[in-house]
Amino acid sequence: MIKLTKRQEEILQIVKKEGPISGKEIADKLSLKRATLRPDLAILTMAGNLEARTKVGYTYKEGASAVPFMTISEQFVREYKGHPVVVRNSSSVYDAIVQIFLKDVGAIYVVNDDNHLVGVISRKDLLRASMGTQDLRDIPVNVIMTRMPNIITIKLEDTLHTAAKRMIEHHIDSLPVVQEINKVSHTYKVVGRITKTTIAKAYMELSKCYTV
Ligand code: ADP
Secondary structure (H helix, E strand, O other), rough: OOOOOHHHHHHHHHHHHHHOOOOHHHHHHHOOOHHHHHHHHHHHOOOOOOEEEOEEEEOOOOOOOOOOOOOOOOEEEEHHHHHEEEEEEEHHHHHHHHHHHHHHOEEEEEOOOOOOEEEEEEEEHHHHHHOOOHHHHEEHHHOEEOOOOOOOOOOEEEEEHHHHHHHHHHHOOEEEEEEEEOOOOOOEEEEEEHHHHHHHHHHHHHHHHHOO
């Protein structure tokens, strides 16, 4: 037997009573972020309990019974991406360390003056740089970063499955989500990030609806 989570039941009750209603309005009623509700809304829509219409919102559909089996292969980066933390290539290693702590992330992305992705710096890169004797304020990030064209990226239209596979294959913890500007010259704009935690959270959200 397949059972909906408490939150999914709450969403259905809200839409039943107040639909058509936007995802943002549902999130506000539950005092949650829109992004937190995305997997639930995706599941309920796929299952046929809700109908999603652009510019109208969600409406309740009678008669839907079961939740179909959903995996991360059916979930898209666009829906799950987080905010990227970005620094300029003229920033120092010291600045990068401050940003890593302030924004509570494991890696930051380096952009040039045109805001195009030129590098990635992770915790290990920063630790390596801090083993030397040079003042970290005097080392620019572009000396220690992993640079283009060696950066492994992911696109909005890719699936979480592709993202997970890419991180495992390349032994890295995160991927910048990019929009391609020019493939030949490796010019990309950073629009988000996907981490191993993103994948773990999506997995937990998706598996909740199979709990009996
Ligand atoms: P940590 O250093 O916290 O263990 P990672 O395992 O992600 O983080 O990073 C390991 C190495 O891989 C670092 O040198 C980093 O610059 C590089 N790296 C991290 N993310 C990427 C990426 N998306 N593409 C290419 N290299 C990356």
